[in-house]
Amino acid sequence: MKYDFTAIEKKWQEKWLKEKTFAAVNGDASRPKFYGLVEFPYPSGQGLHVGHARPYTAMDVVARKKRMDGYNVLFPIGYDAFGLPTENYAVKNHIHPAKVTHDNVANFRKQLQMLGYSFDWDREVNTTDPDYYKWTQWIFLQLYKKGLAYKASMPVNWCTSCKIVLANEEVVEGVCERCGGEVIRKEKSQWMLAITKYADRLIDDLDGLDFIERVKIQQKNWIGRSEGTEVDFTTTSGDTMTVYTTRCDTLFGVTYMVLSPEHPFLEKWKDQLKNWKEVEAYREEAARKSDFERSELNKEKTGVRLQGVAAVNPVNNTEIPIYVSDYVLMSYGTGAVMGVPGHDQRDWEFATKFGIPIVEVVKGGDVTKEAFALKDDTGIMVNSGFLNGLTVKQAIPAMKEWVTKQGIGHPKTNYKLRDWVFSRQRYWGEPIPLVNCPKCGWVPLPETELPLLLPEVDSYEVTDTGESPLAKMTDWVNTTCPCCGGPAKRETDTMPQWAGSSWYFLRYMDPHNDKALASKEALDYWSPVDWYNGGMEHTTLHLLYSRFWHKFLYDIGVAPTCEPYAKRTSHGMILGEGGEKMSKSRGNVVNPNDIVDQFGADTMRTYIMFIGDFEKAAAWSTQAVKGCKRFLDRVWNLAEACTDSLEHTPKHEAAIHKAIKKVSDDIEAMKFNTAIAAMMALVNDFYADGCTRGDVKTLLLLLSPFAPHMAEEMWENLGFAAAEGKMACQMPWPTYDAAKTVAASVEMAVQVNGKLKGTVIVPTDSEEQDVVNAALAVERVAKAVENGTIVKTILVKNKLVNLIVKG
CATH class of the missing domain: 3.10.20.590 (Ubiquitin-like (UB roll))
Known part of the structure; x- marks a missing residue:
């Protein structure tokens, strides 16, 4: 019988949908629960790509096996559908973003079903659905009421041509990605979320989680907790500059200071600076650069010395120069740093360029570019007054104690993590449910008035002042204050795309609840997510933001666990043939539809799992796809080659039990490629020595998570469905006898x-x-x-x- 994959796959996809085969059951006490989660996709116009298929197929294999292991499995899907790409497409093509989103979601859903994923389709969520973003707005109001949402003036990227605020990813080499216009930095009032108040917990609580180590490291590095000291430096202007340092033991080696171009002292000292014009020009140049460009370690060091104001080193009363340089960011620390060129590469390069003295304070021989590094704890202090002769380990607490007693400093824990800039001057996002009243200030909407719906607009373009398109909707903007009843105006900024993706995993637990984001019973039953897989590019911001929101919801008694995810794994990227990143310009993008049309969904699934080590990048190979199709053809043909016996062939018994153990262990370890290799070897044995229906039965159960359509069709054709009264995916997972794994x-x-x-x-x-x-x-x-x-x-x-x- 011919393996007609098109007809077979359509048949089983329709059956699974009709019978709701993969529906999860809330509160089922008869089975253990398993909540497997994949990062939900942004439904772009390009549709699903093979980068999506790798993690989705992997977690689908895990979810299918868990069901066969007897678990009540929640494996949901949804769409992260607000955001900039859709809005830009809508503006360019004059189509409402809601229409663009609807069409893109429909295409994604069709593609996901085409690949046979065992999602519980009754739990599908969409962040643009008012029934969903009602609860995103509700969470924001709770954050606001607890003082964790506040307004602050922040530097933003401003396109001088489009006259709009740009996200960091829209700025490429200092110009607007859309129009090529010059981008500058300007101050703008923005809504902020105080994630920094959770910084310690976000680090410390990682210890009890089953996250792969590189994910934990990225989280910790992004938060960037460090123990140091804040030290005050007086200036000849009479002002005091405060710096933060983790190495206060090197204060005797400070030979200059550097201020951020945005530091307020520069404006204050304007009349005292003899070279103000030069300083002003440098500040304007720095405003054209992104924070990423400015903080790049390998970039050429630039700066301007302030002529007219100097600093005083507090440990030796030496007058030292002050510079302004763009590598210092106002958003980190105090916006001022001390230069220790004898023991820091960046400082050494800066001092060498500007002819600043270099003083060695930790003994290590000649101070050269090759010997600038700070010595370890055993290094001996020199040229450091009362610290001379101490080791670095001894000198740090001694200097901390000294500056504290002198009243010029104190110990301080610092973080690289900044509070979350939460507002966007865009249309296609969740409206922020606050009004601004001249008498009452910012007032939250009553929760009974949620969701605050996006109004219909004729134009999605931002205003000339950079405000959201909503600012032009005066009928919507002008409202009454919920507090005093007087005239008030709605907030016209919208939430960022990160908002809806920070809690979506909770909504999956109870997606149709109109009384709460999810019922207490559903949250208690399903929490936490047992296994979350996603890309390494999301292991900093998304993971951090969602952990923050979840911890907050835990603190106010909504979420039952302090962490959302018990386990986090990550996958490698799929590259084009030849090992280059896939891109339209290279013409090497692989469309899953084309693979399915030519080879079938099961071949696509099998190949995507066989492509290589799941955690590492792997190059696409059309020849290898064909090899996986040949493997499935050989499995299909076993139906006509096997004998009628339901017993295992004695000669194959050890191989079958070894295969069961191997495939079982490898799925749990995400070693999908070697699991498939074990099944390929088993098929070779069957062809070499013949096989029974019993042999094939076990093979089909092992293959079912990987190639579910073909496994179900063969299961039915060989009479197993009638005999067992179940589909293959509903059968218990095969067990092995350890004694029989040895021939x-x-x-x-x-x-x-x-x-x-x-x-x-x-x-x-x-x-x-x-x-x-x-x-x-x-x-x-x-x-x-x-x-x-x-x-x-x-x-x-x-x-x-x-x-x-x-x-």
């Missing part, structure tokens, strides 16, 4: 003086003399030793025996 006998190579002379079949783990006796019964072996004496025997158990003969 009763093995074939061993026999060598004489290192040269192969034949093979013998002996009982597994045979003793050396038994193997030798069996070997000597082989004619070629007997002939090779007949004229000599065996002086030594080398036995590699169950593999080979080498007879060393002399004479």
